[in-house]
Amino acid sequence: DVKVTQSSRYLVKRTGEKVFLECVQDMDHENMFWYRQDPGLGLRLIYFSYDVKMKEKGDIPEGYSVSREKKERFSLILESASTNQTSMYLCASSLQMWANEKLFFGSGTQLSVL
Amino acid sequence: GENVEQHPSTLSVQEGDSAVIKCTYSDSASNYFPWYKQELGKRPQLIIDIRSNVGEKKDQRIAVTLNKTAKHFSLHITETQPEDSAVYFCAASINRGSTLGRLYFGRGTQLTVWP
Numbered sequence: 265d266v267k268v269t270q271s272s273r274y275l276v277k278r279t280g281e282k283v284f285l286e287c288v289q290d291m292d293h294e295n296m297f298w299y300r301q302d303p304g305l306g307l308r309l310i311y312f313s314y315d316v317k318m319k320e321k322g323d324i325p326e327g328y329s330v331s332r333e334k335k336e337r338f339s340l341i342l343e344s345a346s347t348n349q350t351s352m353y354l355c356a357s358s359l360q361m362w363a364n365e366k367l368f369f370g371s372g373t374q375l376s377v378l
Numbered sequence: 379g380e381n382v383e384q385h386p387s388t389l390s391v392q393e394g395d396s397a398v399i400k401c402t403y404s405d406s407a408s409n410y411f412p413w414y415k416q417e418l419g420k421r422p423q424l425i426i427d428i429r430s431n432v433g434e435k436k437d438q439r440i441a442v443t444l445n446k447t448a449k450h451f452s453l454h455i456t457e458t459q460p461e462d463s464a465v466y467f468c469a470a471s472i473n474r475g476s477t478l479g480r481l482y483f484g485r486g487t488q489l490t491v492w493p
Contacts, residue, residue, distance in 0.1 A: 297480070304387070306467060306485035307422070322480070323379070354421070366412070367481065369421040 267291070270355050270370040277377050283342040285373050287355030294360050296338035297367070298322075298330065301352040313338055345377045380405045382470050384484025391458050392492055399487045401468035402450040410471040411444060411451045412481070417464045425466075426453070458491045465489070 271286035289296065297312040309322030311330040319330050327349060331339045338357075342349055353373045358365040381404040391397050401411075412427035428435045428442045428451065435442050439458075444451040455462055465488050469481040 304485060306384075307483040309480060309483075312480055320480075366424045366427075367414075367422075369423070371421050 268355055268357055268368050268370040270353075270373050272373050273371065275373055275375045277342075277345050277375065279346060279377060281342075281345050281377075283345050283375070283377075285340040285342075285353055285355075285375070287338045287340070287357075287370055288336050289338075289357040289368070290336065291357070291359075291368075292335065293357035293368075294335075295358040295365070296332065297356040297358075298328075298338065298340045299354040299356065300324065301354055301372070307354065310340065345375075347377050349375065350377045351375060380408055380470050380472055380482040382468060382482045382484045384468050384487060386487060387485065388488045388490070390490045390492065393458060393460060395458055397455045397458050397462070397489055397491075399453045399466055399468065399489070400450060401452070401470075401484050402448075403470040403482075404449070405470075405472055406446075406449065407472045408449075408470040408482075409473060411442070412469050412471075413440075413442060413453050414467045414469065414483075415464045416467065416486075422467060455489075458489075460491050460493050463489060463491045 268289045277283050295314050298310045299307045308324050310328050313319045313332045329341045355370040356367045384401045409430040414422040415425045416422040439456050441454045465486045467486050468484040471481050
């Protein structure tokens with residue numbers, strides 16, 4: 265089965281710190297996604313990528329950037345963490361860009377910004 | 379972009395009863411409608427999906443119906459069991475332009491099944 269691995273399950277950072285969230289998938293998927301999950305707000309898309317070095321803004325990209333230097337790895341960067349970025353972050357991948365495909369999610373990173 | 383609304387936000391049922399969760403979407407170009415289940419502390423997982431050329435799809439105790447004219451789709455769970463307790467997310471996807479391959483999620487429904 266596809267494995268999507270997020271580097272940290274829990275992370276505590278201070279306001280103003282630069283934060284890196286890493287995600288790796290092992291099935292040669294083209295698409296990778298970063299979502300933010302908050303109670304009552306569902307899954308909101310931050311950024312996605314359909315190829316190496318390609319990125320597309322999602323619905324809430326402000327305060328975030330991403331990097332995809334290798335096909336299997338997709339990083340989410342918080343340039344200067346703020347308390348309103350405290351949230352659960354979910355990475356996901358899917359096989360192909362040109363088809364509606366099943367998303368495989370990582371287990372999530374619960375980020376707390378103090 | 380697409381707007382997906384999901385109701386209700388919470389749903390409590392007795393074990394053995396049926397549960398129905400409803401979603402509406404705004405863009406008539408949407409053509410793929412998956413449902414994801416997220417158990418407490420776990421990752422979301424796809425449980426069933428339907429494409430716009432099909433009106434209904436069933437998999438054991440779960441079924442999804444799609445009404446393209448009204449732009450709504452629903453998840454039906456029959457003979458509910460405690461292990462059905464979870465948050466359920468509906469989603470819609472459009473294959474057009476730069477929105478290729480991305481899903482628009484509803485806000486989720488917390489289903490609780492009481493024994």
